[in-house]
Amino acid sequence: MITPPYLTSGDKVGIISTAKRTEPHEIEQGIATLKSWGLEPVIGENAFNEYGFLAGTDAERLSDLQQMLDDESIRAIFFTKGGYGTLRIIDGIDWTKFREKPKWLVGYSDITLLHCHVHNFGVETLHAVMLQGYPKASFDSVETIRKALFGESLSYEIPVHPKSRWNGEAVGGKLIGGNLSMLYAIVGSVSDIDMQNKILFIEDIDEYLYHYDRMLVSLKRAGKLKGLKAVIVGQMVDIKESTLPWGKNDREITLEHFDCPVIFDFPAGHVADNRALVMGREIRMSGSATIKIDFL
The missing domain is CATH 3.40.50.10740 (Murein tetrapeptidase LD-carboxypeptidase, N-terminal domain)
Structure with missing residues (x-):
């Protein structure tokens, strides 16, 4: 890159x-x-x-x-x-x-x-x-x-959320992603990206739970979720029920659709604590009770 x-x-x-x-x-x-x-x-x-x-x-x-x-x-x-x-x-x-x-x-x-x-x-x-x-x-x-x-080093340390799927084994790869609704919107277009062997970051705001599920199912059907090294889930803000309860919360929906390491609650998204992420940069995730994310 x-x-x-x-x-x-x-x-x-x-x-x-x-x-x-x-x-x-x-x-x-x-x-x-x-x-x-x-x-x-x-x-x-x-x-x-x-x-x-x-x-x-x-x-x-x-x-x-x-x-x-x-x-x-x-x-x-x-x-x-x-x-x-x-x-x-x-x-x-x-x-x-x-x-x-x-x-x-x-x-x-x-x-x-x-x-x-x-x-x-x-x-x-x-x-x-x-x-x-x-x-x-x-x-x-x-x-x-x-x-x-300005070219200064960038790294983060976050506690492992209890719902995360993380066994402490170090993972590395290029960071991609962003707003889930936009990733869903560009599938099949010239702006679509190859997610193979990458680390995917996602965040979103103001979506129904069934729509959140629909976006992930659509990405899965398009082959976008295969071969990911890991998923970093940022802040999911106001992800809510519709008239009929979906039956699972957003974390449960996320874990259902990914078969790789998944960490929750990274400080980025539509919240005050929205840390910068260099997209396309190689990162390394390591640690057990605390995950360190280094931009290489």
Whole structure:
């Protein structure tokens, strides 16, 4: 995998909205944080546009993403907000210049699409809090973004959840994944990824239990869950019952569909403690009562 150049003080970084519409005040703290790191934020021309739910028309959002991808002075691209919308514009992007000179793409949730699409180019990306989330994000969430982008070492230690399927045997592999709904949405498309011999991270929010099961069954039927080295389950927020009880909780559903090591409650997802993850990076998981995750 190709690691985009790490950032240094004085670098320009792009700020764009490819999904849900965003107001300027929502990202003020995020912008201030980037400036405190010595970075120079460059806000996309259409970042605060409104077109119903979306941050401008498809053409406007695509234009900002294309411009930031092509501008060689922009060393990383930060996304303001998730929601939905990136899927509508992905097929209009020309990746030629990005593939020649990769740069960091920083976001999560809807941005899972870009993590997967770019993984197929052999380029690492950063699954992390988006600018709108900085005011509520934990210190560690934001600090791990800085560490990852400036080339500092990244590792985590988490207690083994009692429901985890983990025997203490070390596991290694490339980290992939992100929002489960997006992984489900891209199956069979050019953005779909090979999960063989990888370590899969998943998180989600506001889904019914039967829909959670349906997404995993669909991925399994597509052959996506075969040959995984391990699964890291982040925060599953508001995964709820429908009118009729499903009969199993989300952890039980997860264990039913995976036959590899599974660890629960990693601090990432739609929560304040949303630690940065370098997608495409080789990681090593080890430990017994506590699991250490090292980015190699």
